[in-house]
Amino acid sequence: MIGFIGTGKMGSALISGAIKVFGQEYTVFYDPSENTQKAVTEQYGITACHNNRDLVRRCDIIVLAVKPQILFKVLEEIKLAFDDEPRTVISIAPGITTAQISSALDHKAQVVRVMPNTPAMVGEGMCAISFAEGFKGDADSTMKLFNAVGRTVILHENLMNASVVANGSSPAFVFIFIEALADGAVKYGIPRDKAYEMAAQTVLGSAKLMLETGKTPAELKDAVCSPGGTTICGTAVLEENNFRGAVIKACDAVFEKTQNMEK
Numbered sequence: 001m002i003g004f005i006g007t008g009k010m011g012s013a014l015i016s017g018a019i020k021v022f023g024q025e026y027t028v029f030y031d032p033s034e035n036t037q038k039a040v041t042e043q044y045g046i047t048a049c050h051n052n053r054d055l056v057r058r059c060d061i062i063v064l065a066v067k068p069q070i071l072f073k074v075l076e077e078i079k080l081a082f083d084d085e086p087r088t089v090i091s092i093a094p095g096i097t098t099a100q101i102s103s104a105l106d107h108k109a110q111v112v113r114v115m116p117n118t119p120a121m122v123g124e125g126m127c128a129i130s131f132a133e134g135f136k137g138d139a140d141s142t143m144k145l146f147n148a149v150g151r152t153v154i155l156h157e158n159l160m161n162a163s164v165v166a167n168g169s170s171p172a173f174v175f176i177f178i179e180a181l182a183d184g185a186v187k188y189g190i191p192r193d194k195a196y197e198m199a200a201q202t203v204l205g206s207a208k209l210m211l212e213t214g215k216t217p218a219e220l221k222d223a224v225c226s227p228g229g230t231t232i233c234g235t236a237v238l239e240e241n242n243f244r245g246a247v248i249k250a251c252d253a254v255f256e257k258t259q260n261m262e263k
């Protein structure tokens with residue numbers, strides 16, 4: 001049985017994956033809000049547990065999908081529900097280590113740290129996964145769960161804060177780029193709804209082209225920039241305005257904030 005503690009944006013995206021892999025009858029959840037409980041039961045056809053401890057007792061895989069600020073409160077609440085049964089605990093909180101979680105649960109859980117992202121809601125997530133040292137839990141089901149909502153990579157835990165940069169926070173940067181591109185198109189007369197569709201599909205198609213051809217972004221960019229053409233003129237303006245530098249600085253800010261959360 002797999003159980004979700006917290007069914008907000010990420011929790012519900014992962015519930016869709018869990019239903020595909022384990023089935024509705026083997027997926028349960030707990031969320032403190034009665035309205036949320038009702039909505040999740042109606043939307044996914046899965047059972048709500050009485051509370052977080054009840055959920056832990058019923059499950060062999062537990063996904064912690066609450067905000068990092070309340071994670072330790074939840075760990076304190078559930079730790080007495082763990083016994084000698086080997087239970088896998090998956091945390092998706094940024095900046096909180098497997099060692100911190102394991103210690104908060106009196107070393108009674110097998111901990112996995114995952115950094116997912118919101119495109120998991122449409123089955124196109126990118127999830128970085130790190131198993132705690134000496135992990136003896138259910139690695140196979142963990143991989144199946146995250147592969148059901150997109151792609152996965154396994155990383156050493158010392159790279160998990162960098163993963164918040166690479167895939168956790170970065171969808172927001174992509175949306176800002178799409179919005180800016182659409183604004184540029186609206187400026188020259190394209191209606192807003194068509195501009196959003198054109199910009200979003202261009203990002204989707206470009207990403208797909210890169211993943212499917214295995215070519216580097218530089219190769220694909222060069223292929224679009226014909227000598228003396230329109231695209232190289234636009235590219236030059238992006239360089240003049242430090243587009244790459246701004247993106248890398250945004251990544252620095254995400255990384256620094258994540259490191260501070262660990263402290």
Ligand code: NAP
Nearest residue numbers: 005006007008009010011031033065066067068092093116
């Ligand atoms: P969210 O939408 O705010 O969802 C959190 C859920 O936890 C809410 O449904 C909340 O219920 C519930 N909750 C609060 N207290 C609880 C308790 N004591 N027991 C059980 N459930 C409780 O947050 P989110 O964006 O899904 O984030 C969840 C985790 O994923 C966080 O660690 C976040 O950093 C991580 N993450 C998020 C993203 C992202 O882009 N959103 C990406 C990567 C990782 P109420 O609403 O009723 O309070």
